[in-house]
Amino acid sequence: MPRKKPAATYDWPLEIHRTLRANAVRQVSYVPDAGHKRLIELCHRDRRMTVVALTTEEEGIAVAAGAWLGGERSALLMQSSGVGNCVNMLTLATHCAFPLVMLVTMRGEWGEFNPWQVPMGQATQDTLERSGVRTFRLERPEETGATVDAAARLTWNTNAMTAVLIAQRMIGTKTFETVEERR
Amino acid sequence: MSTAKKPAEPLRRREVVSALLERRGKLLVVAGLGSPTWDCAAAGDHPLTFSLWGAMGGSCAVGLGLALAQPSRRVLVVTGDGEMLMGMGSLATIGARRPGNLAIVVIDNERYGETGMQASHTGQGVDLAAVASACGFAEARVVRKGAEIAGVRAAIHAKRGPLFYQVKVKVESPALVMPPRDGAWLKHRFRNALLGEGAMA
Numbered sequence: 602m603p604r605k606k607p608a609a610t611y612d613w614p615l616e617i618h619r620t621l622r623a624n625a626v627r628q629v630s631y632v633p634d635a636g637h638k639r640l641i642e643l644c645h646r647d648r649r650m651t652v653v654a655l656t657t658e659e660e661g662i663a664v665a666a667g668a669w670l671g672g673e674r675s676a677l678l679m680q681s682s683g684v685g686n687c688v689n690m691l692t693l694a695t696h697c698a699f700p701l702v703m704l705v706t707m708r709g710e711w712g713e714f715n716p717w718q719v720p721m722g723q724a725t726q727d728t729l730e731r732s733g734v735r736t737f738r739l740e741r742p743e744e745t746g747a748t749v750d751a752a753a754r755l756t757w758n759t760n761a762m763t764a765v766l767i768a769q770r771m772i773g774t775k776t777f778e779t780v781e782e783r784r
Numbered sequence: 785m786s787t788a789k790k791p792a793e794p795l796r797r798r799e800v801v802s803a804l805l806e807r808r809g810k811l812l813v814v815a816g817l818g819s820p821t822w823d824c825a826a827a828g829d830h831p832l833t834f835s836l837w838g839a840m841g842g843s844c845a846v847g848l849g850l851a852l853a854q855p856s857r858r859v860l861v862v863t864g865d866g867e868m869l870m871g872m873g874s875l876a877t878i879g880a881r882r883p884g885n886l887a888i889v890v891i892d893n894e895r896y897g898e899t900g901m902q903a904s905h906t907g908q909g910v911d912l913a914a915v916a917s918a919c920g921f922a923e924a925r926v927v928r929k930g931a932e933i934a935g936v937r938a939a940i941h942a943k944r945g946p947l948f949y950q951v952k953v954k955v956e957s958p959a960l961v962m963p964p965r966d967g968a969w970l971k972h973r974f975r976n977a978l979l980g981e982g983a984m985a
Contacts, residue, residue, distance in 0.1 A: 627853070628849065628853065651852050653848065653852070653877065653881060654877065654880055655845075656873030656874070656876050657873050659841070659842070660842070660845040660871070660873065660874050660877055661845075662839075662842070662845075663844075663845030663846045663848075663849065663874075664845045664846070664849035664852075664877075665849060666842075666846050666849060667814070667845065667846035667847060667848060667849025667850035667851070667852075667853070668849035668850070668853045669849075669853075669971075669975075670812075670846070670849070670850050670853070670971065670974050670975060670978070671812075671849065671850040671851075671852070671853025671854040672853055672854070672975070672978065672979045672983065673852075673853035689838075689839070689840070690839055690841070690842055692838050692839055693836070693838065693839035693846075693967075696838065696967045696968070697967035697968050697970070697971045698968045698971070
């Protein structure tokens with residue numbers, strides 16, 4: 602896998618997709634986030650993956666449990682705000698020891714322009730950890746494959762719940778500001 | 785044809801669920817928390833029944849993940865009106881994917897039966913079957929008559945889904961019949977029965 606590319610051109614969504622494939626993930630469910638746009642497209646184009654668009658993130662916890670009951674591995678994509686929607690449903694994975702991988706694009710932490718994203722973004726990691734989910738911070742695009750692979754191995758080797766928190770700095774800060782407004 | 789006695793009206797939840805699970809064959813069952821879990825246990829605990837004791841609102845999404853993973857098997861979710869109301873968005877999620885092997889039966893007593901029989905929305909004009917129909921389910925309807933139950937059972941095993949049956953039942957609290965409550969054990973039992981002993985490896 603390429604290691605030397607500069608961050609600006611490193612195709613980290615492709616690396617996530619490749620790593621999910623390498624870990625035999627057959628189902629991917631998501632609530633969309635701009636940071637996951639390319640990964641969602643890659644998963645939809647992959648005929649070996651069944652993709653489920655959710656109405657709320659907690660459904661994805663339950664879909665992943667059902668997939669595992671049926672013998673398939675499932676990964677769940679969301680943005681940090683969605684973590685708050687998952688809390689009680691995580692009981693299902695915790696109590697039953699269902700393996701669960703969440704890929705969370707962070708908002709509210711790096712040059713965020715929308716104040717409504719900040720509270721949940723700030724609480725995301727604590728919320729996950731207090732719910733029993735092991736978290737991996739992903740700050741550097743070139744560490745994407747290794748980080749997602751580490752989370753996936755921990756998940757399916759030990760029936761763990763893991764979340765990879767993809768830093769907003771790495772994704773790029775969404776802005777609707779005009780140059781005029783910034784002055 | 786069902787060999788069970790045709791349930792009489794007003795429909796009683798235990799008779800309905802027992803009739804639906806009769807000669808279940810290779811059917812995979814997810815039971816939603818509360819009374820439907822007790823109903824499924826009363827019909828006979830089974831390794832291919834995964835009983836939820838929590839995760840309210842999640843039963844249909846569990847059924848969806850299972851149905852997608854096992855496209856050659858029929859999957860039935862048996863849940864209640866309160867649990868279904870909390871997961872109403874999952875009807876849209878299922879409607880968009882349209883798994884042909886998934887059926888949902890809502891045992892609808894128009895009450896939150898485990899918490900003091902408070903009125904639920906389904907007794908106040910909210911039509912869950914109409915919601916499922918609007919979400920694109922292949923069939924979605926309200927069931928009130930015992931004569932319809934054998935047809936529902938047959939559809940669960942054979943008709944192209946997703947299917948949604950909202951079975952109106954009498955308000956009652958039959959004796960608790962509890963399935964095993966250890967979810968990890970239920971999960972392993974289900975996977976072993978479905979996937980073989982290798983599932984534990």
